[in-house]
Amino acid sequence: MKPIKLEICAFGPYADKTVVDFSLLGDNGIYLITGETGAGKTTIFDAIVYALYGKASGSARSQNTMFRSKYADPAILTYIECTFFYHGKEYKVRRVPEQERPKKRGDGMTKENAAAELYFSDGRAPITKKELVDNEIVKIMGINYDQFRSIAMISQGDFQKILLADTSDRMKIFREIFHTNLFESLQKRLQDDFSKTKKEYDELQLRISQELSGIVSSGVGAIEQELKSIESNGFDGQIERCLELLKNLVNDSETKLQIGDEKIQQLRRQLSETEEKLRTENRRRELMNKLAKELQEKTVLDQQTDNIYEVFQKAAEGSDRISELQKELPVLQELINKLAKVGQLEEYEKNYQQDYQKKIEAISNNKTKIEQQEFAIKAAKELKETLNNVDAQVISVENKINGLASSQKELTGICVQHKIAKDDEEKLQSLVVELEASKQVLDEQTKALQNNLEASRRAKLLEAELQNNVLKEKEELTKVNDLLKALDKLKLLEDDYKEAIIDFKQAREISEQASADYQERYMLFLCEQAGVLAEKLETNKPCPVCGSLEHPCPAKLTKEAPTQEQVDELKQNADAAVQRAGQFSSEAASLKKQVEEKRIDVVEMGCSIIPDYNGTDLKSVVDNRKAEIEVLISELRCRKQQAADEAQKEEELQNNLKDNLEILDSKAQEIISKKNLLTEAHTKRQGALEQVQAILPQLDLQYINGSSYADWLSCQNLHDEEAIITAARLIYKFFQENIGELQTELTRLKNEQQRKLRLEKEIPAMEQELETLRNLDGSLQTAAAQLQTTAESFARQRIELLQELNGKKKFELEQRQKNIEDTCQQLKERFRTADEELRKHNEKLQQCNVKIQTYNEDLALLPEINTQNSLETILSDKQELEERIARLDLENKNLHSDCKNNRSILNNAERLQKDIGVVEKKYVWLKALADTANGRLIGKQKVVLETYIQMHYFDRIIQRANVRLLKMTNQHYELKRAEEDSVSTGNAKAGLELSVKDYWNNTERSVRTLSGGETFMASLALALGLADEVQASAGGVQLDTMFVDEGFGSLSEEHLKEAINTLMGLSDANRLVGIISHVAALKERIDKKIVVKNSRQNAGLGSTIEIVV
DSSP states (O other), X not given: OEEEEEEEESBTTBOSOEEEEGGGGOSSEEEEEEESTTSSHHHHHHHHHHHHHSSOSSTTSOHHHHSBOTTSOTTSOOEEEEEEEETTEEEEEEEEOOEEEEOSSSSSEEEEOOEEEEEESSSOOXXXXXXXXXXHHHHHHSSOHHHHHHHHEEEHHXXXXXXXXXXXXXXXXXXXXXXXXXXXXXXXXXXXXXXXXXXXXXXXXXXXHHHHTTOOOOOOSHHHHXXXXXXXXXXXXXXXXXXXXXXHHHHHHHHHHHHHHHHHHHHHHHHHHHHHHHHHHHHHHHHHHHHXXXXXXXXXXXXXXXXXXXXXXXXXXXXXXXXXXXXXXXXHHHHHHHHHHHHHHHHHHHHHHHHHHHHHHHHHHHHHHHHHHHHHHHHHHHHHHHTXXXXXXXXXXXXXXXXXXXXXXXXXXXXXXXXXXXXXXHHHHHXXXXXXXXXXXXXXXXXXXXXXXXXXXXXXXXXXXXXXXXXXXXXXXXXXXXXXXXXXXXXXXXXXXXXXXXHHHHHHHHHHHHHHHHHHXXXXXXXXXXXXXXXXXXXXXXXXXXXXXXXXXXXXXXXXXXXXXXXXXXXXXXXXXXXXXXXXXXXXXXXXXXXXXXXXXXXXXXXXXXTTOOSSOHHXXXXXXXXXXXXXXXXXXXXXXXXXXXXXXXXXXXXHHHHHHHHHHHHHHHHHHHHHHHHHHHHHHHHHHHHHHHHGGGOOOOXXXXXEHHHHHHTSOTTSHHHHHHHHHHHHHHHHHHHHHHHHHHXXXXXXXXXXXXXXXXXXXXXXXXXXXXXXXXXXXXXXXXXXHHHHHHHXXXXXXXXXXXXXXXXHHHHHXXXXXXXXXXXXXXXXXXXXXXXXXXXXXXXXXXXXXXHXXXXXXXXXXXXXXXXXXXXXXXXXXXXXXXXXHHHHHHHHHHXXXXXXXXXXXXHHHHHHHXXXXXXXXXXXXXXXXXXXXXXXXXXXXXXXXXXXXXXHHHHHHHHHHHHHTTXXXXXXXXXXXXXGSTTOOOXXXXXXXXXXTTXXXXXXGSOHHHHHHHHHHHHHHHHHHHHHHHSSOOOOEEEEESOGGXXXXXXXXXXXXXXXXXXXXXXXXXXXXXXXXXXXXXXXXXXXXXXXXXXXEEEEEEEEO
């Protein structure tokens, strides 16, 4: 990736739009990014990182404070736009961070959401969603944010952490860069699986003990006694023996249960025989009782037979009357139907009479309508004759109106033209006068403005001079403020150094005490190792020391003996205390160095600002100088403001003078134009007047004002303009009045004309309607005659039926019909009831006879019992047998319950024993894997799996770094990964510790012993090695740009030369390397530069960029 152009706006210290054109720096080589502290050198790299990944370049750089420029105008949008090449293709990415901006309406601020856009050079549509842009950038680059930051920026602060970090810290750094968190997850997964398996194993052991503790045994045999003894010892090591005893106990119980079941079956057979005898006797007694009951029932039924037959005979005689009564019913129904028909005929006769009367009335009404229609036709024909001449009258009036309207229109058009021309002439005359007066006033104002302009120009020259003076004083004030800040920082560093010394002394005392405690307890632990081993001895298993299977007199632990865990914890605490003391010592040494360097910087700054400074009480001297400068700046500002006011006045005068000259020129042009229009309007007015004067004598008018038109016209003075216009107006009024009268007459005549047309259409229709009425009269006469005939026919039929009925009433006939039907129904019901009673009686009698016969046959089949004492004997035997069966059944149930319980325990225990075997195998190999992956192998270096993978990367990084470090240090130093180190014992992690090989004295020591310049070179070499490894491991990543931030100030002249040569080697082929520094020696050595300068804006200090090639 190589940046082509970077555009930033309102970002960090850059208040306005700023463009960095990297193409001016060439395709390879090194260039310097230089400028004052805080000017915004590193912000260039921040902007590139943010444009690509939407994040700042480091966790220490707060996004909320760095993104939005505090110098920018609130209305200016913060954005970053970066154009770059990658693998031969050009891309452009633009990002807008989340920010506050002024509301478009009203006061206050509103939030602008973050946005991102990615443009392609191959014609693809741009991506405008932030999440999609983030994903596409990672896809294009082939590396993520952490990897890019590790490769593209080499910062002294960040990579000193890698150089001086311990294994734990390096693990975290490498985890982010090389994504080894998968191996960490595998470690945790193995540990979790091991813990779960161990828990499962312990739970199975507990469950099998709980199962076996539920064994039930009520006997006192050898098996029961041995089981109780094993249970009292908690089943420790006796699970298999316990299962064997339990199996024997279950088998014995099942044998006893089988014998008991056979005895119960034998007694049940005897009980069954006794019960059968008892059932036979009970059956005989039951049949005797039923037989007696049925015989009694038969006697009663025999007595009821005669009565039932007598009732049935009477009912049969009544049923014979039914047929006689039913023969009368059709005759009655026929008479009822004839009575109903009489009513219908009477209703028909009435309806036809009413219709006949309606027809007679309709005939009378129709005759009246015929007479009225004949009269209306006669009147319409007479009116039509009177309207025959109306068409000619309409044509005559329309011709008169058209003639008057044409003359009126012609006269009106000429008069309007005259009026318009006259009005235009008067308006233009007035406007010309006003314009000339306005032009005279502007001439006088212009002369006054020219006189005041010269004085304002002199004031502007004074303002420029004062501005230069103010800038010079502000620059000196800035230097004074920087010196005061440096003094404050020096005071803070001195305070931090004093606190660091105190912390170091306290930490050293704690570490000495922790080391002493560890040595004391460790010696005691070694003395007690025999007792520790003896605790793990098991019967019939070999001793790990002598191999003996018997352990008659094992060693004992004393109460004060520490455990392995306690010793390890003390060792870890002691190591941590020593490491903490070392850290405090390093911090104190570093702070001391910073205090000395800062003190030198402060003195140099003081001498540059105050030449006569003698080195004492710098703070008071600086405060006095700052007060003098502030007073001088205040005076200069007052004078500058006065000059600025004058300069502002000059600008306003110039603008006013320019405006006046433009207005004068415009006025002059306008006056000329208006005069031309005035001449044109006067010509039009005279032409219109001549047309009126010519047309008046040609009008065809009869009378006006009571005299003939010719006489009236000869009395008018047609040479005077006013008289001509007055005559024209009077004639126009006359036209208007005559046209109105003719229009009224024309409306009346047209109405008459429409009335005539309507009559021509209505008379034929009226004649047609008259013919229809005459035809209707004949139809009505015929219909009336037919209705009358039908009504008379219905009357004759009604009279004949009444004579046939001979005065019989309908209700009497219907009552007789109902009585007959009710009598028939009663006779039928009586016969049905008697028949049903007889049938039921015969059925009961038959059933009774069948039951008596059945009971006698059943009694004949039963065996005889001679005496009453035999029944009592059977009952006594049955009771005895039931009691014996109950006792044996209860014993068997208890034995069966115990047997079932013990069998269930045996099955569950055997299943759990199998599960324990499976889990135990898994437990063994999982423990081995978990211990290996988590670095817990006894006697081995505590290297976890993730660290082991990282060691592979670390070795290659060191190999790449040493190529450059040996060259920069003239074959003095080489980095090495420490194979064994002091912190690898106990629980501390190991494997990524770093040492340095000193070839001048052939020693190997900690990298923390290097000097400041040596530390920077080692950090630079390690950082470059890491960048190479990340780029190589990412596969196909092409990074043609790199930045190195600060650190060169601690190098000697020789080492600085070697560092620059190393960086020059990086820039071979097609790579650009940017060095961010303000070291003066680099400015002399490096030609290509990006110079970042502080510039003054309205809101304060901002920054600008200049590229020097």
